[in-house]
Amino acid sequence: MKRHAAPRKSILKRPIFWVILVVIVLIGGFTVEHKSIANLFSQPTATKPKPKPKPIKLTASEKKVAQKYHLSPKATAKAHTVKVTAIGDSVMVDIVPEMKQVFPNAQVDGAVGRQFYELPTIAQNLKNEHKLANTIVVNLGTNGPPKKADISRFLKVVGNKRQVYWINTHVPTQKWQDQTNQMIASIANSIPNVHMVDWHGLSKDQPTWFAGDDVHLQTKGAIAYVGLLAKTMGK
Known part of the structure; x- marks a missing residue:
């Protein structure tokens, strides 16, 4: 009597698929966002505005x-x-x-x-x-x-x-x-x-x-x- 092969699991139900997907998403998101994140941390500190020159007083x-x-x-x-x-x-x-x-x-x-x-x-x-x-x-x-x-x-x-x-x-x-x-x-x-x-x-x-x-x-x-x-x- 022939043995029937066990039904294959859907790829969506395989844990390895989700692990790979999460890694891809994380890497892709990092690639897109790393520049803006770097810019966020590299923003120059706010500088005080230069004082206005004092008005010239004449005699x-x-x-x-x-x-x-x-x-x-x-x-x-x-x-x-x-x-x-x-x-x-x-x-x-x-x-x-x-x-x-x-x-x-x-x-x-x-x-x-x-x-x-x-x-x-x-x-x-x-x-x-x-x-x-x-x-x-x-x-x-x-x-x-x-x-x-x-x-x-x-x-x-x-x-x-x-x-x-x-x-x-x-x-x-x-x-x-x-x-x-x-x-x-x-x-x-x-x-x-x-x-x-x-x-x-x-x-x-x-x-x-x-x-x-x-x-x-x-x-x-x-x-x-x-x-x-x-x-x-x-x-």
Whole structure:
């Protein structure tokens, strides 16, 4: 008599099936979730927000300067404390009172008819005497375009740590105006410590700022000129 084979257990009833299934689920779940779990434990600790900068308080005299020259408190405060060596031509001579009002620590050296080729020697002499400040203002180009060799000599004297603010020119009666201003812009774009002060752009349509020669400054022009310098430095 033939023996009948015992009926096979359904795979679902076999313990080994469930063990394998549980292992697969656990491994798969770990693979999907391990990154988020790791991220959960690696979250950076909360940092305190940076305190807001304290508002700048100006003295009564500084407030008057800020109002007169249309300056922000920040620009006014910086101009009041920064030490400046300002070297220029007759336009610089025009603005000495305004420069001293906005920049009380400025040493202003202006001369009628001064050319750019004189600047390297002036700067070197001041440096030798330990009188060349870390902030230098240059107003030259009214009487002729600067030469690249003279610019290189000047920048060598200054070095790369002093900041140079070079004011471009408004001299519409002279053919070298655009050449000079293009050279100033080019130098400012390529030398990190040289900054152009765009006096030409600001004064372009302001005839009442100038004397009859359209170069030297009336009081309104001097206020605008020095105000622009302070705003540029305050950026």
